[in-house]
Amino acid sequence: MSDVTGMQDREKFASAADYAYAALRREIVEGRFAPGRRMREIELAERLSISRTPTRQALSRLELEGLLELRPRTGLVVSMLDMDAVEELYEMRAALEGTAAAMAARHASPRDLAQLGRLIDEEPGLGDEAIVLYRHNRAVHEAIHLAAHNRFLERSLHALQDSIALLGPTTLAMAGRPAIAHGEHMAIFQAIAAHDGERADALARAHVLGALEARRAIIEHERRVGLGAERDQA
16 A cells, blocks of 8 residues: 555545545645655556556646656656745745735634634644644635635635745744744734734735745755765765
């Protein structure tokens, strides 16, 4: 049987290709298939316990979405973003998350506010497992997106979240970052609940730009570790 973590129930999908797509996409988005990882068709078909044809179809679909890229002499790999792309991605996310928070301040229902408040209240008790923090953080942001009640904005943010996954480990894995994020989430929630769209927008943008600073620190650390490894091998 497959060793892919959190494998979806195959019976829920209309075809093996849909099943493969959903399973592989989840592994990428949740960071278990790291940027640069080779995606070998035969290996993945075996992991998923399906034939190569639906696996190939799933890989083609993921490539079209930008989650995979074709490299000369290597083949398909999980996409990697350079620093310019990282900056552009977070700038766009800041703009969209700010807009979502402002719209939520105008349109959120009592049910929306209750759901968002419950999720934020749960954050301090989540522990320190990165995948748990990642999933819950995504749920918090998706609750804000839903509260905005704008389907086109929601779709744009969903696609952007998938691109964020290509950056590697969540910034919430950094020491102290979960507590900072919780405080920022609480402030955004309070602005939304007070129907203060301008403040909600500003706080959401600042929250995303704070995550960018954390991401820069992670990238710089990885660069230094890589340079150290190269010196050790020299």
